[in-house]
Amino acid sequence: MTIMRQVIKRVVVGILAFCSFAAVAQDDAPAGPILFTNVDVFDGVNEKLMENVNVVVTDNKITQISSEDLAVAGGRVINGEGHTLMPGIIDAHTHLMFSGITFPEVLFQRQSYGTIQSTLIARDTLMNGVTTVRDMAGDVFGLKRAIDDGSIPGPRVYPSGAMISQTSGHADFRLPAQDNPMFGGARPVPDQKGHGAQVDGVPQMLAVTREQLRLGASQIKLAVGGSVSGINDPLDTTQFTLEEIQAAVAAAENWGTYVTVHGYTTRAVNQAIDGGVKSIEHGQLLDKPTLERMAKEGIWLSIQPFTLCHEDGLTDAQNAKQAIVCEGTGKVYEWIKQMPDLKVVHGTDIFISPGPGIGVSEEVEQMERLLKWFTPYEILKMSTGNATELLQLSGPRNPYPGDLGVVKEGALADLLLVKGNPLEDIKAVSNRDNIKIIMKDGKIYKNTVN
Numbered sequence: 001m002t003i004m005r006q007v008i009k010r011v012v013v014g015i016l017a018f019c020s021f022a023a024v025a026q027d028d029a030p031a032g033p034i035l036f037t038n039v040d041v042f043d044g045v046n047e048k049l050m051e052n053v054n055v056v057v058t059d060n061k062i063t064q065i066s067s068e069d070l071a072v073a074g075g076r077v078i079n080g081e082g083h084t085l086m087p088g089i090i091d092a093h094t095h096l097m098f099s100g101i102t103f104p105e106v107l108f109q110r111q112s113y114g115t116i117q118s119t120l121i122a123r124d125t126l127m128n129g130v131t132t133v134r135d136m137a138g139d140v141f142g143l144k145r146a147i148d149d150g151s152i153p154g155p156r157v158y159p160s161g162a163m164i165s166q167t168s169g170h171a172d173f174r175l176p177a178q179d180n181p182m183f184g185g186a187r188p189v190p191d192q193k194g195h196g197a198q199v200d201g202v203p204q205m206l207a208v209t210r211e212q213l214r215l216g217a218s219q220i221k222l223a224v225g226g227s228v229s230g231i232n233d234p235l236d237t238t239q240f241t242l243e244e245i246q247a248a249v250a251a252a253e254n255w256g257t258y259v260t261v262h263g264y265t266t267r268a269v270n271q272a273i274d275g276g277v278k279s280i281e282h283g284q285l286l287d288k289p290t291l292e293r294m295a296k297e298g299i300w301l302s303i304q305p306f307t308l309c310h311e312d313g314l315t316d317a318q319n320a321k322q323a324i325v326c327e328g329t330g331k332v333y334e335w336i337k338q339m340p341d342l343k344v345v346h347g348t349d350i351f352i353s354p355g356p357g358i359g360v361s362e363e364v365e366q367m368e369r370l371l372k373w374f375t376p377y378e379i380l381k382m383s384t385g386n387a388t389e390l391l392q393l394s395g396p397r398n399p400y401p402g403d404l405g406v407v408k409e410g411a412l413a414d415l416l417l418v419k420g421n422p423l424e425d426i427k428a429v430s431n432r433d434n435i436k437i438i439m440k441d442g443k444i445y446k447n448t449v450n
C-alpha cells in the first residue's frame with residue numbers, strides 16, 4: 001500500500017469513527033455504579049408505580065431498589081425527580097435486515113446496501129427506547145455480532161435466521177418463469193441472502209432447522225400459512241404438513257429451544273400447535289376457540305396492530321390481502337381483552353420502509369394505535385414484562401441469560417428514564433423527546449438529564 005493510500009485510509013477510518021461516535025455517543029462518564037434518585041418505577045409487571053425510590057445499577061445489573069437513601073462510592077448520581085424509570089421496550093417481532101429499504105430492494109438490491117440500512121435502523125431502534133428485539137427472519141447474525149461487540153449501537157437481538165418456508169409458501173419469492181430449485185432452478189433471492197429457506201419434506205426441514213441453530217438462532221421461525229407480502233401464497237393457505245412442522249420442533253427442542261410460526265388463520269395455526277410450536281406470530285384471522293386453546297395450552301401470541309388497510313409500497317395484490325388482515329385485527333384484540341390468561345406480546349413487524357433510513361417510527365405509532373383497545377399499562381406490559389417469559393423459552397440458546405423487560409433487583413440493566421408517568425400518558429414513551437435516558441446492559445446511550 002502506498003503512503004498516500006495509507007493516509008487516505010486513516011482519514012476515512014477516522015471520519016467513520018467520528019461519525020458513528022457523534023451519531024450515538026455512549027456515555028463516557030467514569031465506570032462505576034449509577035444511582036437513580038427519587039424516581040417512580042414501572043417494573044414492567046405491576047400497574048402500580050413504586051413511588052419515590054432509589055435504584056442502583058452496578059455493571060450491567062440492577063443491584064438495589066430502595067425507598068431508603070442510598071449512596072454509591074465512586075459512582076455517579078442521576079436525579080430522576082419527576083421521571084419514571086421503566087424497562088427498555090422489547091419488540092417481539094422485527095426484521096432488522098429488511099428495514100430501511102423498500103420491498104423491491106429486499107429482492108433486487110445487493111445485500112451490502114441492505115446491511116448498511118439495517119445498521120442505521122438498529123441504531124434508531126435503540127434510540128427509540130427499544131433495547132431488545134426478537135428478529136423474526138433475516139440473516140441478522142452479523143449485525144447482532146457487531147452490536148454485541150460494541151462496534152455499532154443497537155438493541156439486543158434474538159435471531160431466528162432464515163424464515164423457513166415451503167415451495168409456494170410465504171418466502172417463495174420466485175417469479176413465475178423461475179424453476180423450482182429442487183428441479184434445477186435458482187434458489188429464491190431471499191434464500192441466497194440467507195433471509196429465507198425454501199424446503200419441502202422432513203429431511204430438508206431437519207437440515208435447514210439445524211443450519212439456523214448452527215448459525216446461532218435463539219428460536220426457529222416457520223411460515224405455516226398464507227402471507228400478505230408473499231407473491232405465491234394466498235392468505236387462506238395452510239403451509240407445511242404436520243410431519244414437517246414436527247420435524248422442525250424436534251430439531252429445535254433437541255437444542256433446548258422452540259419454534260414460532262407466521263400464521264394468520266385458524267386452520268394453519270391449529271395444525272402448528274398440534275405440531276408442537278410454542279408461539280404464533282400475527283394471528284389476526286383467528287377465531288375465538290383457537291385463542292381460547294392458546295390460552296389453555298400456554299401458547300404465546302405475538303401480534304401487531306395491522307390497522308392500516310392500505311400501505312404504500314405494497315402491490316395491489318398484497319394490499320388486497322392486507323385489507324383482509326386489517327379487518328380481522330380489531331376483532332382479535334377485542335377477544336384478547338376478554339382473555340387475561342392468554343400470553344400476549346407486542347411486536348411491530350417492521351418489514352419494509354418507504355425509503356432508506358425510514359421505518360422505526362412504526363414502533364411509536366403502533367403503541368398509540370393500541371390505545372383503541374388497551375390502557376397504557378396493558379400496552380407497555382405487552383412490550384416489557386410479558387416478554388420476559390417468552391425470551392426464556394430459548395433456554396440454553398438464550399444469548400442474554402438473565403431477566404429482561406423488568407425492573408427488579410438482579411435483572412439486566414436495560415432501562416429508560418422517561419419524563420412523566422407513561423401509565424397515565426403513553427406519550428411519555430412514544431414521544432422520543434420524553435425518553436431522557438436510554439440504558440442497555442448498564443451502558444448509557446442517551447442522556448439528556450445530566
Ligand SMILES: [Zn+2]
Nearest residue numbers: 093095136349
Ligand atoms: Zn414478520
